[in-house]
Amino acid sequence: MYIASRQLPGAMNIEPVTDAVVDGRVSVVPVLANLHFPAGETRASLTLSPEMLVRSAAVKTAGQLAISGITVGKAVGAPGDMGFTFNHGNGKPINSHNRAVSVSATGSDAFHALHTTDGAFADLTLAVHPSDAALNERNLDKLLGSKRLVRWREAGTKVTDPTWDLMRPVNVTSGAFLSAAGEDRKMIVCPQGENGITNAVSELVRRNATDASFLGGRYSADNAKLVPMNGQMGLVMSEEDFNTVALPLAASLKDAEGENFNEGLTINAVSLAPPSAHAHTVQVPLKLHREPLTFDGETNPAAPLTLNSLHAFVDPDAAATKATSMAVALPLATQVHGENAVALHTVTAAAPLPGSV
Numbered sequence: 001m002y003i004a005s006r007q008l009p010g011a012m013n014i015e016p017v018t019d020a021v022v023d024g025r026v027s028v029v030p031v032l033a034n035l036h037f038p039a040g041e042t043r044a045s046l047t048l049s050p051e052m053l054v055r056s057a058a059v060k061t062a063g064q065l066a067i068s069g070i071t072v073g074k075a076v077g078a079p080g081d082m083g084f085t086f087n088h089g090n091g092k093p094i095n096s097h098n099r100a101v102s103v104s105a106t107g108s109d110a111f112h113a114l115h116t117t118d119g120a121f122a123d124l125t126l127a128v129h130p131s132d133a134a135l136n137e138r139n140l141d142k143l144l145g146s147k148r149l150v151r152w153r154e155a156g157t158k159v160t161d162p163t164w165d166l167m168r169p170v171n172v173t174s175g176a177f178l179s180a181a182g183e184d185r186k187m188i189v190c191p192q193g194e195n196g197i198t199n200a201v202s203e204l205v206r207r208n209a210t211d212a213s214f215l216g217g218r219y220s221a222d223n224a225k226l227v228p229m230n231g232q233m234g235l236v237m238s239e240e241d242f243n244t245v246a247l248p249l250a251a252s253l254k255d256a257e258g259e260n261f262n263e264g265l266t267i268n269a270v271s272l273a274p275p276s277a278h279a280h281t282v283q284v285p286l287k288l289h290r291e292p293l294t295f296d297g298e299t300n301p302a303a304p305l306t307l308n309s310l311h312a313f314v315d316p317d318a319a320a321t322k323a324t325s326m327a328v329a330l331p332l333a334t335q336v337h338g339e340n341a342v343a344l345h346t347v348t349a350a351a352p353l354p355g356s357v
Helices: 050-056 132-140 145-152 200-207 240-250 307-314 332-337
Strands: 021-023 028-037 043-048 068-074 082-088 100-104 107-112 111-115 126-127 176-181 186-191 226-229 230-239 265-271 280-290 346-351
Touching: 021 307, 028 043, 028 265, 050 068, 082 107, 100 111, 176 240, 186 200, 200 230, 240 346, 265 280, 307 332
Parallel strands: none
Antiparallel strands: 028 280, 043 265, 068 126, 068 280, 082 111, 082 265, 100 107, 176 186, 176 346, 186 230, 226 230
16 A cells, blocks of 8 residues: 655644754654554555655655664554564565564465564664665765755756755756757757756856866866857756766656665564454554754754755855856857758757656
């Protein structure tokens, strides 16, 4: 069973208090899991959606969850002993070495946690370890996830804007157009795409405009060619340069790619008692432990981490300057492809990249 967020009358709004908060610094998230067993059934499961996990932990993305442990309390309503296992929403087991074993004359069964009617094993905490993919990313740069949150958010030119809307792979192609004149193919990359979302390639080029090693300096302030497109000034790039940037950029914008819980968290329960003739619900109290993001030199590391303070720690030089607008009267084909551009000139929206979501 997959559970999404809801709001009962009298319950709190699970949405964060303010979009400017990046991490509420919540270290323990209590969860009451209600597992329903139909009559005659000895197994039940419940999946917490990634959206529910993110909101409950007061963070913005699954890449920030950093769940380090799960405490399993005493179950209520169980007809007898029970075993619990945990896996991600995609069915893969969580990365934990904890085992609890039920042994009888007929054999043994291993679980992550066990419940007994007298609560002998209650409040056991499972240690949860990062995935190999997440560890590889952290080994490269322990602040990589935080830097993504700053660099690839929407409104990249407005550092103090409290609006939060993380960039995704669609931001790479939205606002990019293929201009073809015969066999000459160029890309026109506008700063903004559909519905005003920021184009990630344009933003990346802008932030590297002073780096002579970035694409050979071809798109520096002195060398970049800008043409009017859809009411904006679009950057003209070779198709090869665009793809060189766009493909890895789209992959990097999958902010939860290496994280453990970007598919949610599933609790599986197995009753070790004989099947009950009646349907019943078992309540399992859980505590999700996480390691909130902190930085050296913070005066109050327990206070909610805001977007502006995150900027100050990981990307202090992100303040942007808008590209100078310029009016050009020449036909678009001439501006992009030169004076000898063929008459057959077409401009089409950039195709979605492989694997983009």
